[in-house]
Amino acid sequence: xxxxxxxxxxxxxIFVALWQCKTKSAASAGSExxxxxxxxxxxxxxxxxxxxxxxxxxxxxxxxxxxxxxIKIIPAFSVFPENGYxxxxxxxxxxNTSHGWLPWDDQHHISLSMTNGEQDGxxxxxxxxxxxxxxxxxxxxxxxMEILEIPNSAGNHxxxxxxxxxxxxxxxxxxxxxxxxxxDVSIESYKDNFNGTLSxxxxxxxSGRLKLAFQVLMPGMDFDLAxxxxxxxxxxxxxxxxxxxxxxxxxxxxxxxxxxxxIIAVNWKKAEEYARAGKGVKRKARYAHNIYDExxxxxxxxxxxxxxxxxxxxxxxxVYLMPxxxxxxxxxVDPTGKFIAASGKLxxxxxxxxxxxxxxxxxxxxxxxxxQGLPVLKYDAVLHGEVQKPGxxxxxxxxxxxxxxxxxxxxxxxxxxxxxxxxxVLDRVPTYYSIGHLCVPGGDTRKPWxxxxxxxxxxxxxxxxxxxxxxxxxxxxxxxxxxxxxxILDFPTIGEPHYANAIPADQxxxxxxKIYKLEExxxxxxxxxxxxxKVVRAGNKIHVYMTAIRSHLTPDxxxxxxxxxxxxxxxxxxxxxxxVPHGFTIKGSTNAEILVMPGETQTLxxxxxxxxxIPFYCSDFCSALHQEMQGYIRISPAGSxxxxxxxxxxxxxxx
Amino acid sequence: MKHLFQIIPIAxxxxxxxxxxxxxxxxxxxxxxxxxxxxxxxxxxxxxxQQNVLQIAMGSKDHxxxxxxxxxxxxxxxLVNAGPFTVFAPTDAAFAKLPKETLDNLMKPENKAALSNxxxxxxxxxxxxxxxxxxxxxxxxxxxxxxxxxxxxxxxLLNGSAHIVASVPASxxxxxxxxxxxxxxxx
Numbered sequence: 001x002x003x004x005x006x007x008x009x010x011x012x013x014i015f016v017a018l019w020q021c022k023t024k025s026a027a028s029a030g031s032e033x034x035x036x037x038x039x040x041x042x043x044x045x046x047x048x049x050x051x052x053x054x055x056x057x058x059x060x061x062x063x064x065x066x067x068x069x070x071i072k073i074i075p076a077f078s079v080f081p082e083n084g085y086x087x088x089x090x091x092x093x094x095x096n097t098s099h100g101w102l103p104w105d106d107q108h109h110i111s112l113s114m115t116n117g118e119q120d121g122x123x124x125x126x127x128x129x130x131x132x133x134x135x136x137x138x139x140x141x142x143x144x145m146e147i148l149e150i151p152n153s154a155g156n157h158x159x160x161x162x163x164x165x166x167x168x169x170x171x172x173x174x175x176x177x178x179x180x181x182x183x184d185v186s187i188e189s190y191k192d193n194f195n196g197t198l199s200x201x202x203x204x205x206x207s208g209r210l211k212l213a214f215q216v217l218m219p220g221m222d223f224d225l226a227x228x229x230x231x232x233x234x235x236x237x238x239x240x241x242x243x244x245x246x247x248x249x250x251x252x253x254x255x256x257x258x259x260x261x262x263i264i265a266v267n268w269k270k271a272e273e274y275a276r277a278g279k280g281v282k283r284k285a286r287y288a289h290n291i292y293d294e295x296x297x298x299x300x301x302x303x304x305x306x307x308x309x310x311x312x313x314x315x316x317x318x319v320y321l322m323p324x325x326x327x328x329x330x331x332x333v334d335p336t337g338k339f340i341a342a343s344g345k346l347x348x349x350x351x352x353x354x355x356x357x358x359x360x361x362x363x364x365x366x367x368x369x370x371x372q373g374l375p376v377l378k379y380d381a382v383l384h385g386e387v388q389k390p391g392x393x394x395x396x397x398x399x400x401x402x403x404x405x406x407x408x409x410x411x412x413x414x415x416x417x418x419x420x421x422x423x424x425v426l427d428r429v430p431t432y433y434s435i436g437h438l439c440v441p442g443g444d445t446r447k448p449w450x451x452x453x454x455x456x457x458x459x460x461x462x463x464x465x466x467x468x469x470x471x472x473x474x475x476x477x478x479x480x481x482x483x484x485x486x487x488i489l490d491f492p493t494i495g496e497p498h499y500a501n502a503i504p505a506d507q508x509x510x511x512x513x514k515i516y517k518l519e520e521x522x523x524x525x526x527x528x529x530x531x532x533x534k535v536v537r538a539g540n541k542i543h544v545y546m547t548a549i550r551s552h553l554t555p556d557x558x559x560x561x562x563x564x565x566x567x568x569x570x571x572x573x574x575x576x577x578x579x580v581p582h583g584f585t586i587k588g589s590t591n592a593e594i595l596v597m598p599g600e601t602q603t604l605x606x607x608x609x610x611x612x613x614i615p616f617y618c619s620d621f622c623s624a625l626h627q628e629m630q631g632y633i634r635i636s637p638a639g640s641x642x643x644x645x646x647x648x649x650x651x652x653x654x655x
Numbered sequence: 656m657k658h659l660f661q662i663i664p665i666a667x668x669x670x671x672x673x674x675x676x677x678x679x680x681x682x683x684x685x686x687x688x689x690x691x692x693x694x695x696x697x698x699x700x701x702x703x704x705q706q707n708v709l710q711i712a713m714g715s716k717d718h719x720x721x722x723x724x725x726x727x728x729x730x731x732x733x734l735v736n737a738g739p740f741t742v743f744a745p746t747d748a749a750f751a752k753l754p755k756e757t758l759d760n761l762m763k764p765e766n767k768a769a770l771s772n773x774x775x776x777x778x779x780x781x782x783x784x785x786x787x788x789x790x791x792x793x794x795x796x797x798x799x800x801x802x803x804x805x806x807x808x809x810x811x812l813l814n815g816s817a818h819i820v821a822s823v824p825a826s827x828x829x830x831x832x833x834x835x836x837x838x839x840x841x842x
Contacts, residue, residue: 250787252781252782253781253783253787256780256781256795257793257795259795325799326795326799346780346795346797347799348775348797348798348799349799389768392733392775392797393736393780410736410737411733411736411738411780411797412732412733412736413695413696413732413733413736430695430732432695432696433695433696433699433736434696434736434737458737459696459736459737461696461699461701462699462700462701
């Protein structure tokens with residue numbers, strides 16, 4: 001009997017255990033189909049491109065959604081040895097600034113170009129947060145085509161956000177700095193001598209070419225984030241700011257003293273009118289404008305020397321301040337263009353401003369005094385309402401197409417979904433851990449695609465297999481197609497993502513360039529066939545017009561080069577076949593490799609450091625005989641009379 | 656047969672344990688088709704790092720009421736966040752100064768919002784060391800209400816009555832132990 005009881009108990013345990021397994025998966029219902037939802041079968045494409053800022057890697061990475069697969073890294077503000085960006089002679093100029101040539105920056109936000117407030121898939125813009133710059137990436141080649149430096153700025157954080165037809169990309173300075181004639185002033189004179197600027201950079205509608213159109217001079221404080229208006233508010237731009245206390249030290253304490261900072265509303269149409277009417281003040285400023293020419297495959301720097309500065313305290317009626325609790329961070333305009341959600345990162349509410357009420361308050365001159373000569377609108381007069389107790393540490397808000405908003409909460413580590421009209425919290429999900437930015441595909445436009453929200457977290461801890469002290473960053477993908485947000489995927493991201501955008505793949509993939517046409521290659525050192533390959537001496541510079549095709553380099557034997565010479569390997573990839581790049585490098589290279597796309601020419605400079613015969617080779621596995629794709633260059637002592645010769649195959653006779 | 660009768664219960668237990676393991680909160684250990692039912696950052700296993708404000712409070716024998724309140728308010732994961740936080744941590748003796756009824760009421764699930772409000776009034780986002788506090792300084796706390804600092808003869812007084820009796824640095828901020836519960840102003 002006793003045995004029977006034991007036996008029964010045993011069976012019962014097994015039964016309970018199995019039953020628990022079953023209820024466990026039922027308990028995580030909603031996420032049980034997660035694998036299926038994030039699964040993209042081998043050989044099939046993702047639904048969205050997800051363009052993700054790289055933060056401290058200075059690059060922009062591209063993932064597929066919903067799989068979270070990394071498909072591309074686009075170097076913008078940092079060198080990239082993998083493809084020679086910033087190392088090849090052609091790309092070095094992209095990193096020129098008034099401070100010299102800079103190999104690194106901190107890339108925070110991206111924006112995808114828009115037409116009528118909707119994504120148009122033409123360009124992507126990125127900001128450099130350290131040394132102020134804006135980059136433009138062409139979405140047919142996924143290459144950085146242009147970088148414009150922003151003068152009178154320090155820490156280009158509230159950038160590169162767009163007006164709804166991509167008329168302007170903005171650049172608000174994070175740090176205010178002395179902008180007067182005298183630069184050598186005491187830091188303690190912040191309140192007297194420091195100013196900020198909000199720069200408006202125009203975008204040529206055909207070429208995408210950037211031009212610093214005007215800069216709005218602002219009181220010294222910190223400018224944080226920004227968004228362009230949409231629809232009814234399309235003529236306006238909204239910027240958040242903190243440190244309205246105008247502190248210059250220990251901001252952790254001193255910039256949190258005021259109960260409210262501001263959301264700054266700028267009527268850019270009006271500012272544009274002032275600028276066109278010549279109302280601003282022209283100021284001297286030296287800044288770099290770097291443009292990559294797709295036909296010469298070469299970047300050049302133009303030095304600009306002037307900016308137009310508009311002072312809103314003098315030129316009235318285009319800048320208004322809306323009080324906003326506690327160091328606002330995100331400042332996000334909903335798809336209707338009628339509401340602006342501001343996230344006081346230290347606040348326990350999300351104030352939502354009404355654009356209509358703002359216009360009325362301006363018309364009624366319903367002011368609460370002024371701040372440094374700029375009118376401050378009454379908080380209650382411009383407020384649509386506050387989302388009460390949404391969570392802790394609200395940072396950024398994105399929107400879906402159904403009138404809902406999704407706000408990231410850093411301190412309480414969650415995404416909170418709320419309704420823009422009713423301001424009621426509808427749902428919340430935890431993120432792992434401490435979310436910074438978030439992204440809903442098209443969630444910053446008039447036409448959000450919805451479907452997913454992605455959390456870009458600041459803390460990873462135990463989410464992936466441990467890799468020592470330095471960890472990858474963690475992102476989570478949530479399905480938002482239903483009422484409740486459902487976690488469906490963790491995926492690692494590189495660098496440190498800040499803002500990201502996602503766009504349906506169909507808007508980009510059919511336009512993607514496969515090869516550069518060799519006949520359109522206008523590089524000054526191109527060799528469009530092996531017959532044009534040659535080696536030319538110009539003083540102590542040796543120009544090697546080299547070609548690469550499966551599976552040899554031409555020429556692959558070079559003699560007559562001497563110590564003290566500088567060798568320019570101009571490598572043209574003769575292939576006209578999709579996905580057949582050739583690489584090039586040489587022993588002892590103090591540079592990176594160059595990775596040359598089909599039809600393209602790129603140049604590696606090499607200064608011989610020893611007498612001898614030095615090997616070079618193709619560094620991208622291109623073909624079955626890739627390993628045979630190699631050559632030698634003979635380096636003779638300075639003053640040697642070894643004649644300059646080059647060949648592939650039979651060596652020419654010595655003259 | 657006799658052995659079988661003994662083995663079955665043990666095997667049953669083993670299966671149960673295995674099943675439980677699979678459903679364990681940290682579940683990140685094994686690959687699965689469905690997301691692990693993870694807890695927040697407070698569930699991260701880490702015995703090496705400096706202790707955070709929550710761990711310090713949990714390790715203090717004088718802060719059992721505070722810890723219970725933090726748990727009841729669901730703020731456990733918040734206090735292990737990167738912060739940084741300045742936490743004013745009332746001792747059990749400080750909580751005992753409140754009417755027992757008030758405290759009991761606050762701990763009820765239906766009063767979670769009121770409890771959170773009081774606890775959030777004890778937290779400032781940012782690190783403020785005692786020596787950085789200035790007479791007349793206002794600290795805008797997580798619940799958006801101000802705590803007013805008074806400094807007299809080196810002694811720091813909060814809202815006119817609470818003393819900082821000790822300060823403990825943490826990995827994600829600093830704890831100032833206080834001898835009174837801070838009650839947020841009504842308006």
